[in-house]
Amino acid sequence: MAYFQPKIDMRDGSLAGAEALVREIEEDGTLIPPATFIEALENNGRIRELDLYMLEQVLWQLSEWKSQGMPPIRVSVNISRHTLLDPNALASILAIQSYYPDIPTDRISLEITETAGDIEKTTLSSIIDRFREFGIRFELDDFGSHYSNISIFSNINFDTIKLDKSLISELPDNEISQILVKDIVNICRDFGMSCVAEGVENSWQKEALLKAGCIYGQGYYYSRPLSPAKFEEQYLREPQKKHEKGD
Numbered sequence: 259m260a261y262f263q264p265k266i267d268m269r270d271g272s273l274a275g276a277e278a279l280v281r282e283i284e285e286d287g288t289l290i291p292p293a294t295f296i297e298a299l300e301n302n303g304r305i306r307e308l309d310l311y312m313l314e315q316v317l318w319q320l321s322e323w324k325s326q327g328m329p330p331i332r333v334s335v336n337i338s339r340h341t342l343l344d345p346n347a348l349a350s351i352l353a354i355q356s357y358y359p360d361i362p363t364d365r366i367s368l369e370i371t372e373t374a375g376d377i378e379k380t381t382l383s384s385i386i387d388r389f390r391e392f393g394i395r396f397e398l399d400d401f402g403s404h405y406s407n408i409s410i411f412s413n414i415n416f417d418t419i420k421l422d423k424s425l426i427s428e429l430p431d432n433e434i435s436q437i438l439v440k441d442i443v444n445i446c447r448d449f450g451m452s453c454v455a456e457g458v459e460n461s462w463q464k465e466a467l468l469k470a471g472c473i474y475g476q477g478y479y480y481s482r483p484l485s486p487a488k489f490e491e492q493y494l495r496e497p498q499k500k501h502e503k504g505d
Contacts, residue, residue: 260315264493265454268464268475273493275332277476278316279483280308302310307374309341309342310350316366317358319486324360330493334367334397334418348389354504363393367417390415400456401425401442413459413478413489419446423457429470430462436470443471463495 259282265275313335320333341347368389386396397418398410399467402425421439428433439455444455455467458477465476484492 259311259485260319261485262489263476263483264481264489265474267473267481268458268468268486269473271480273331275334276438276493277483278312278336280312281414281474281483288441294345301331305338306341306344307349309335309337310354312336313366314357318356318359320361320365321358323490323494328430328490331494332358332365332367334369336399337368337370339370341421342385348392349388351389351394352392364395365398367395369397369420371398373431379410379413382410386414387418402438415449416451416453418430418452421453421455426455426463426467428458430466433462435438436466439467440470482502 259280260278261281262278265277266272266275267274272490274413308409316333316335318322320331327485337347344350355361355366355417378445397420398414398416399420400422401419402422419442421442425435425439443453445451452474454474454476455463455472456476458464458467458479460479464479465474467473481492
């Protein structure tokens with residue numbers, strides 16, 4: 259099922275959006291880590307089914323929240339490179355969205371990982387441009403996790419760049435990381451892209467990110483991924499509440 263991890267405006271602790279994350283639940287309620295089944299789905303080709311299922315679940319949940327009068331939010335949904343390269347992917351995504359006309363297209367973003375940069379740049383750019391003709395937004399996930407492939411977002415127009423937690427973990431005490439994050443934030447700002455820091459785990463990292471100009475954060479300092487009911491209770495029924503660790 260879809261769990262939701264909040265993205266927070268670190269300046270004031272308010273909700274800025276969420277990422278939908280897949281969670282498999284045993285009959286006894288135990289959560290199964292996605293790492294135990296994602297690779298298998300990629301290897302057997304069924305990851306596309308999961309990607310489309312998650313998109314449908316998120317749209318359904320947003321529609322439910324809207325019908326209950328909850329404030330609208332933007333949610334990002336992960337999409338694998340395998341799905342992205344499927345020639346039928348765009349048609350499938352548009353078909354799913356057509357069942358939820360009450361949810362504007364810009365309320366959903368598709369997250370692709372930095373390793374999608376292994377796809378030939380012209381091919382990736384062409385795919386994203388085709389999707390964007392229908393108002394579909396894209397986020398580049400895990401930026402900096404394996405290599406700082408600046409060319410991937412210098413050649414492709416993303417809406418959001420997400421900084422990998424490997425860049426954040428030692429940020430308060432690492433001057434090179436501070437300069438790198440500041441430069442990425444400035445590039446994003448100059449080209450109209452948002453910048454979100456993943457893996458924020460403590461107040462020192464938060465303050466270092468704000469000093470570098472990054473205002474949006476996501477991580478355990480604010481919240482673990484939550485079930486729809488808990489996310490609704492903590493973030494939608496009290497939209498003006500400010501969130502820090504321990505809330």
